[in-house]
Amino acid sequence: xxxxxxxxxxxxxxxxxxxxxxxxxxxxxxxxxxxxxxxxxxxxxxxxxxxxxxxxxxxxxxxxxxxxxxxxxxxxxxxxxxxxxxxxxxxxxxxxxxxxxxxxxxxxxxxxxxxxxxxxxxxxxxxxxxxxxxxxxxxxxxxxxxxxxxxxxxxxxxxxxxxxxxxxxxxxxxxxxxxxxxxxxxxxxxxxxxxxxxxxxxxxxxxxxxxxxxxxxxxxxxxxxxxxxxxxxxxxxxxxxxxxxxxxxxx
Amino acid sequence: xxxxxxxxxxxxxxxxxxxxxxxxxxxxxxxxxxxxxxxxxxxxxxxxxxxxxxxxxxxxxxxxxxxxxxxxxxxxxxxxxxxxxxxxxxxxxxxxxxxxxxxxxxxxxxxxxxxxxxxxxxxxxxxxxxxxxxxxxxxxxxxxxxxxxxxxxxxxxxxxxxxxxxxxxxxxxxxxxxxxxxxxxxxxxxxxxxxxxxxxxxxxxxxxxxxxxxxxxxxxxxxxxxxxxxxxxxxxxxxxxxxxxxxxxxxxxxxxxxx
Ligand code: SF4
Ligand code: SF4
Ligand code: FES
Ligand code: FES
Numbered sequence: 001x002x003x004x005x006x007x008x009x010x011x012x013x014x015x016x017x018x019x020x021x022x023x024x025x026x027x028x029x030x031x032x033x034x035x036x037x038x039x040x041x042x043x044x045x046x047x048x049x050x051x052x053x054x055x056x057x058x059x060x061x062x063x064x065x066x067x068x069x070x071x072x073x074x075x076x077x078x079x080x081x082x083x084x085x086x087x088x089x090x091x092x093x094x095x096x097x098x099x100x101x102x103x104x105x106x107x108x109x110x111x112x113x114x115x116x117x118x119x120x121x122x123x124x125x126x127x128x129x130x131x132x133x134x135x136x137x138x139x140x141x142x143x144x145x146x147x148x149x150x151x152x153x154x155x156x157x158x159x160x161x162x163x164x165x166x167x168x169x170x171x172x173x174x175x176x177x178x179x180x181x182x183x184x185x186x187x188x189x190x191x192x193x194x195x196x197x198x199x200x201x202x203x204x205x206x207x208x209x210x211x212x213x214x215x216x217x218x219x220x221x222x223x224x225x226x227x228x229x230x231x232x233x234x235x236x237x238x239x240x241x242x243x244x245x246x247x248x249x250x251x
Numbered sequence: 252x253x254x255x256x257x258x259x260x261x262x263x264x265x266x267x268x269x270x271x272x273x274x275x276x277x278x279x280x281x282x283x284x285x286x287x288x289x290x291x292x293x294x295x296x297x298x299x300x301x302x303x304x305x306x307x308x309x310x311x312x313x314x315x316x317x318x319x320x321x322x323x324x325x326x327x328x329x330x331x332x333x334x335x336x337x338x339x340x341x342x343x344x345x346x347x348x349x350x351x352x353x354x355x356x357x358x359x360x361x362x363x364x365x366x367x368x369x370x371x372x373x374x375x376x377x378x379x380x381x382x383x384x385x386x387x388x389x390x391x392x393x394x395x396x397x398x399x400x401x402x403x404x405x406x407x408x409x410x411x412x413x414x415x416x417x418x419x420x421x422x423x424x425x426x427x428x429x430x431x432x433x434x435x436x437x438x439x440x441x442x443x444x445x446x447x448x449x450x451x452x453x454x455x456x457x458x459x460x461x462x463x464x465x466x467x468x469x470x471x472x473x474x475x476x477x478x479x480x481x482x483x484x485x486x487x488x489x490x491x492x493x494x495x496x497x498x499x500x501x502x503x504x505x506x507x508x509x510x
Contacts, residue, residue: 004317004336093452093472100451107403110455111318111341114407121404123448131483134476186468190476198431200379216468 002113009109016102019224023231027051027082030234034076036241037234038064039167041158045247047167048154049237050174050230051078054146066146084143085230088136093186094223096130134187144178151175157249167240167247174233177226184215184222255327256334257285259297263347269336270294276327282337283311283322286349298348306461309395313349314338319397319459340400355405356396359416362445363423367435382431388469389426391462392419398456398466404449415446418456418466425470428477438474438481447474 003009030051037052039045040063048055054066057077073080089095100106105115122130151171156162182188193209196202215222240247257272272289283301290297302308304323311322316336327335343351368376398418399405405412416424424441427433441447452475456466464470480487 004314004338006316006331006333097452097454097467100453106451107407107453107455110401110453110458111314111406114403119404119408119411119449121446121449121451123442123446127451128448128483131475131479134479134484186472187476187479190473194473195477195480197429197433198379199381199385200431206381 003109003111005109005111009112013102013105013108016098019228020099020102023227026231027234030231030238031078031082032076033238034078036238037061037078039237039241039247040064043240043247044157044159045165045167045240046154046156046158047171047237047240047247048150049234050147050150050171050178051082051234053150054081056080081143084136084139088133088140089223089227091130091133091136092223093133094219133185134191137182137185137187137191140178140182140185144175144182147171147178148175160249163249164251165247165249167236170233170236174226174229177222177229180215181219181222181226183212184217184219186216186219188212189216255285257289258334258336259286259289259349260336260338261294261297261348262345264345267345267348271334278328280327281323282313282315282320282325282327282330282335285327285335286322286337298346298350300350307393309393309461312340312395312397312400314340314400319400321395321397321461324461340396342400342402342406343396353396353399355412356394356399356417356419359420359445360423362416363420363427364435364437364440366427366430366433368432369434376432378431382429385429386426388464389422391464392422393462394419395461397459397461401455401459402450403453403455404446404451411446411449414444415449416441418450418471420445421447421450421474422464422466422470425474428474436481438478441474442478442482447471447478450475 037049038055038061039047040061046063048064052064055064055077056066056068056070057073057075057080058069058071059074060069060077070080101108106119107114122128151168151174154168154171155164157165189209189212192212193202193205196205199206199209239245253276254273255276257274258269259272261267261270272293274285274288277284283304286297286299299311299313299322301311301323303310306321306324309321312319313322314320314337315322315325316330319340322337337349339345339349339351343353343355346352396419402417404415405417424437424445427435428437450471452467452471454467457464457468460466
């Protein structure tokens with residue numbers, strides 16, 4: 001007998017699997033588009049999709065680049081950088097919890113039987129690679145800095161000057177949510193302060209640890225909101241770049 | 252008052268089955284009260300453990316409608332309509348009815364390498380408030396062992412009991428590793444002998460803990476990160492080589508200090 005639970009324990013794994021699948025399908029499609037990822041000077045805007053920033057390919061659309069390019073790369077620029085946020089989320093402790101439950105069914109829900117006959121968890125190949133999470137966290141911080149820079153730059157509209165458009169708000173919220181997500185990282189919380197034996201002897205690290213802890217408590221919330229919002233940001237930029245909608249200027 | 256059907260598992264190590272009891276509902280009852288009423292009326296030989304009736308001794312852990320709960324803290328009026336199943340904790344061997352043999356946990360407790368303080372300074376040991384607070388959460392544990400029961404690593408894979416301490420003891424490891432007066436290094440031991448890597452952080456232990464200890468976030472994940480420091484992180488490894496710091500092996504760490 002798999003479980004004696006009578007409540008709707010299957011609801012959470014189903015919702016998790018649906019959202020994650022939808023995100024993977026959309027982001028794969030978007031990454032291969034290699035178009036409509038930037039709204040430039042012609043439209044008096046400077047908006048770049050987070051999936052394509054930093055734009056490192058040789059043939060980035062004019063204005064989208066970040067001053068450095070790998071000229072030999074002619075595929076979609078998204079394919080160079082998406083590996084980092086992908087690896088970051090894939091090795092994230094929260095997402096691990098979610099996809100081990102929703103996709104691997106190990107276990108699908110608490111006190112519902114594991115779907116596998118034998119089990120070694122994360123102790124062996126290949127899953128011990130999850131231990132590389134802290135390195136992805138460092139890369140994640142670098143990307144956050146770049147996306148923050150993109151958001152700030154968006155407030156200066158070429159040919160018009162400084163101002164606020166819906167697009168600037170979208171990019172800013174996106175960057176803020178990504179910071180919220182990264183600051184709550186368990187590996188980061190350990191590296192910044194949690195690793196010490198005595199808080200008393202490391203007062204500065206204790207302070208940082210205390211600052212990060214509330215983000216850590218809300219890590220699940222930031223994981224979902226930032227995931228959904230990053231896709232939304234790409235959709236928004238895509239719609240503006242393709243001319244389907246105009247980026248409304250507020251003031 | 253309305254009726255309620257209790258489906259209680261009865262049996263012993265050789266097997267058993269559900270027995271149904273139909274009772275009148277009474278206001279304000281918890282599951283343990285109903286079990287006691289069954290004992291007092293229809294089945295005087297129904298075995299169950301209990302002690303405090305206040306959620307503080309951890310004796311009355313069982314599975315109610317398939318989920319580990321304390322019988323004394325589960326109100327009947329908060330359970331959904333329909334029959335209520337009560338079964339013993341599934342991960343441990345049955346003694347009789349709702350009583351299981353939880354000695355696995357005591358064996359694992361014995362294997363935790365104890366606190367190893369440095370020699371006493373002249374003015375005595377000193378510990379500061381922020382360091383005391385850090386372990387406070389872990390000391391709330393009432394040893395109900397429901398986290399051990401729900402953990403799929405041993406719940407669904409009996410063979411892992413040989414080399415898996417389980418969430419209740421991972422919080423003990425974490426508490427000791429975060430103790431400012433401890434010089435023992437249990438990181439290799441907890442990885443090699445106590446199966447920390449078997450936990451896949453699916454957080455069921457945290458979900459069932461009646462003391463709301465954030466077992467996964469505050470104990471298991473910090474322990475996993477410490478193991479990364481000791482074992483998986485090449486930069487940390489290089490740092491140790493350069494500073495020529497040796498770390499204890501699993502077998503050295505497992506030595507219990509002499510009193
Ligand atoms: S988080 Fe780890 S220890 Fe806790 S129940 Fe899940 S697998 Fe077991
Ligand atoms: S950690 Fe919580 S669930 Fe586990 S034994 Fe202690 S009180 Fe019970
Ligand atoms: S644990 Fe989620 S980002 Fe590190
Ligand atoms: S009887 Fe003590 S916890 Fe339930």
